[in-house]
Amino acid sequence: MKNIILIGFMGVGKGSIAREIVKQSEYVALDTDDIIESMENRTVKEIFEQEGEDYFRALEKKVSQWLDKSVKNTLISTGGGFYKQKNLKDIGVVVFLSSPFEKILQRINEHPNAEKKLKKRPLLSDLQKAQRLYDDRLPEYLKVADIIIDVADKSAEESAKEILKKVKKYA
Numbered sequence: 001m002k003n004i005i006l007i008g009f010m011g012v013g014k015g016s017i018a019r020e021i022v023k024q025s026e027y028v029a030l031d032t033d034d035i036i037e038s039m040e041n042r043t044v045k046e047i048f049e050q051e052g053e054d055y056f057r058a059l060e061k062k063v064s065q066w067l068d069k070s071v072k073n074t075l076i077s078t079g080g081g082f083y084k085q086k087n088l089k090d091i092g093v094v095v096f097l098s099s100p101f102e103k104i105l106q107r108i109n110e111h112p113n114a115e116k117k118l119k120k121r122p123l124l125s126d127l128q129k130a131q132r133l134y135d136d137r138l139p140e141y142l143k144v145a146d147i148i149i150d151v152a153d154k155s156a157e158e159s160a161k162e163i164l165k166k167v168k169k170y171a
């Protein structure tokens, strides 16, 4: 099994889809934000507030180097900015979860923990800025992706099934 790397904008459903892939396959999952939080023993939000974004990006780089060297047969979900790492394709098959910005916002707002979801993401605090970030990143996500999955009108279960089917070709 090759590593699968899920990339995509904040709130698109990387975590939910990762959990579904785990249910439907032999894959064990890890999440780059979770690794960083445990390395630092503080939340991503606290790291942004206390150290700034550059510090967080340096941690993402360190994690990407570790993934490349040491992680095999794993489903890796990433923070929305992790796609910038230069060695992404060396780590595994890159799967971009695609959805229009409006649908992402709708998905977050419909979640029972919507407030918490917004609060923990510093880059979503200003929606106009977040929209701009989305517009800037979209072509970058598309460029780096091996596989593009349109998740906007699918359940996590359906998206997971589609990903597992498409990734087989890369084994």
Ligand code: S3P
Residues within 6 Å of the ligand: 008, 009, 010, 011, 033, 044, 078, 079, 080, 081, 082, 120, 121, 122, 123
């Ligand atoms: C970020 C996305 C976040 C987290 C950090 C920065 C980004 O992860 O890594 O707040 O640059 O898009 P999620 O995509 O899981 O929200």
